[in-house]
Amino acid sequence: MIKEISLKELNPANFIGDKVNEIKNIVGNGMAINALSGGVDSSVVTMLGHKALGENLRTVFIENGLMREGEPAQVSAFFRKLGVSVEIIDARKEFFDALKGITNPEEKREAITQTFYKNVFGRIVRECGAKYLLQGTILTDVDETVAGIKRQHNVFEQLGIDPQAAFGYRIIEPLIQLRKDSVREVGKALGLPQEMFERIPFPGPALSARVIGEATPERIDTVRRATAVVERILKSSGAFQYMAILHEDRVTGMREGKRDFGQQIEIRCWASRDARTASPTKLPFEILELLAREIIKNVPGIVSVTYNIATKPPSTIEAV
Ligand code: XMP
Numbered sequence: 001m002i003k004e005i006s007l008k009e010l011n012p013a014n015f016i017g018d019k020v021n022e023i024k025n026i027v028g029n030g031m032a033i034n035a036l037s038g039g040v041d042s043s044v045v046t047m048l049g050h051k052a053l054g055e056n057l058r059t060v061f062i063e064n065g066l067m068r069e070g071e072p073a074q075v076s077a078f079f080r081k082l083g084v085s086v087e088i089i090d091a092r093k094e095f096f097d098a099l100k101g102i103t104n105p106e107e108k109r110e111a112i113t114q115t116f117y118k119n120v121f122g123r124i125v126r127e128c129g130a131k132y133l134l135q136g137t138i139l140t141d142v143d144e145t146v147a148g149i150k151r152q153h154n155v156f157e158q159l160g161i162d163p164q165a166a167f168g169y170r171i172i173e174p175l176i177q178l179r180k181d182s183v184r185e186v187g188k189a190l191g192l193p194q195e196m197f198e199r200i201p202f203p204g205p206a207l208s209a210r211v212i213g214e215a216t217p218e219r220i221d222t223v224r225r226a227t228a229v230v231e232r233i234l235k236s237s238g239a240f241q242y243m244a245i246l247h248e249d250r251v252t253g254m255r256e257g258k259r260d261f262g263q264q265i266e267i268r269c270w271a272s273r274d275a276r277t278a279s280p281t282k283l284p285f286e287i288l289e290l291l292a293r294e295i296i297k298n299v300p301g302i303v304s305v306t307y308n309i310a311t312k313p314p315s316t317i318e319a320v
Contacts, residue, residue, distance in 0.1 A: 003160075004139055005177040012189035015046065023052035023134070026172060032126055032132040033169075034059045035116075036086060037067075038075035041136030041175055043182055047190040048174050048203045049134045050084050058128060059084055062120055064112075065092035066206035066220055068226045078196070091120045099215045101206060103248075106151055107320040108215065112205045113153045117167045123298075125169045133163075137173040138183060140275050150316060153204035179274040199276065200231075200241045209318040214250035222246055225299045226265045233291055239281045240272040244295070245319040246303040253303025262303030265295055269307075270317055278312040 005015070023032075025137065034049045036217035037041045049057045057189055059079070063072045076086040098111040098119075124140050141152040156163050156171065163171045175183055180201060186199030208215040210223050224242035234242040247264040254260055267288075292305040308315065 001143060002176055004179070007179075007181045007183060007185065010178070010182045010184050010185060015186055016051070016189060023172060023174065027053055027172075028130055029056070029057065030132070031056050031058060031130040033057075033121065033128070033129060033136040033173070035121070035136075036061050036075065036079070037202070037204065037206075038071055038078075038199075038200050039136070040187060040197055041138055041183055043079075043136075043169050043192060043196055043199075044187045044190065045080065045134055045136040046080070046084060046175055047187075047192060051190075055082070057134070058087065058130065059173050060087045060089050060124060060194075062116065063088050063090045063092060064095040064115075064206065065217065066208050066215070067288060068202070068207070068231070068244060069282055073144040082192075084274055089124070093114070096215075096217055101214065103213045104287055108208055108320060109151045109153055109205055112208060113151070114167050117156075117163070118155065118205075121169070122167050125167075128230075130169065132170050132174045134174070136175050136183075137171075138175050139177060139179050141260070142176065143276070144316075148319065149160055150318075168220060179276075181274055189228065189253070200239075203318050205320070209320040210245045212246065222263065222299055222301060223265075226302070228265055229290065229294045229298055233287065234269055234283075237269065237281065237283070239269045239275045240275070240278065241317060242269040243318070251304050255303070260303055263301045264306065265299065265302050266303040266306045266308055267291055267317070268317070268319075270311050270312070273319070275317060278315075278317055280311070282307050283307070285299055 006163045023320040024283045034057050036046050044093050072088050096114040097113050142155050142158050145149050145155040151225045184197045203209045205224050207220050209218050223246040230244045245266040250261050268279040269281045271281045295305050296302055
């Protein structure tokens with residue numbers, strides 16, 4: 001059982017001090033690798049690891065081909081400004097090869113997990129002799145995986161998987177007792193700029209969690225373009241999380257007077273405190289219309305745009 005530290009109980013300064021010591025003690029004089037995706041959790045872990053290990057921490061950003069528009073370059077430039085150098089590793093081919101032909105959500109998540117941890121990190125760790133991987137798993141990831149709701153890409157020990165035996169390295173998870181609201185407080189106390197610790201959550205399986213059916217490079221590109229529109233328009237909405245989802249079903253539409261058997265985008269915009277439960281926000285109809293217009297204008301092949309109005313549960317925040 002992991003003991004939760006609630007937002008009420010959290011003392012960010014003490015928490016940071018404890019975790020920095022813990023990381024130092026575990027890693028000693030060795031090397032650790034740190035998986036940065038640019039999300040709130042991994043950004044906070046990067047700063048903690050950097051404080052604890054300095055040059056003995058190698059921070060990598062895996063370009064898996066599933067990230068949002070411009071993300072690899074933006075994230076590495078951002079951390080460079082904070083004094084952390086980030087190495088971008090191009091693993092696009094490996095991820096798309098692993099996802100080929102897979103339509104089942106859990107199989108898709110499993111393919112991502114194996115490619116990340118076994119193939120890509122396994123190789124990096126072997127090459128540089130690191131024994132530890134530092135990552136930003138939080139308590140909600142563990143809860144949902146253990147409850148069998150969704151296999152979060154980054155949960156192992158609670159499922160009885162020993163990362164040392166399975167992948168050849170140990171995993172350090174400094175944020176495992178926290179939920180998102182507390183992680184944000186720690187990020188703030190670490191001096192991360194507001195735009196970073198207030199970023200909306202983004203899942204480890206990235207845009208493949210937002211493509212129903214096979215995640216091919218073309219379909220990922222479609223959802224990536226729609227995501228850019230949704231994030232631009234809903235940025236100031238104050239919502240917990242918002243996203244575009246590409247559906248598998250096609251629907252009849254018309255374009256330039258001709259039949260167009262096109263694709264559908266679903267928009268979700270969630271109100272939530274900690275991602276355990278969530279409800280759709282009441283977006284003004286004008287905003288919904290603007291979203292539809294901009295998606296149809298900017299994303300080739302889309303003829304239908306819908307807004308999800310179900311709550312979590314029974315929905316989940318991501319579609320896959
Ligand atoms: P769900 O879709 O389960 O998501 O309601 C709850 C929160 O977790 C994020 N999420 C993930 N985060 N690895 C992660 O690190 C994952 O595999 C994953 N799947 C979902 C999701 O974006 C939401 O904030």
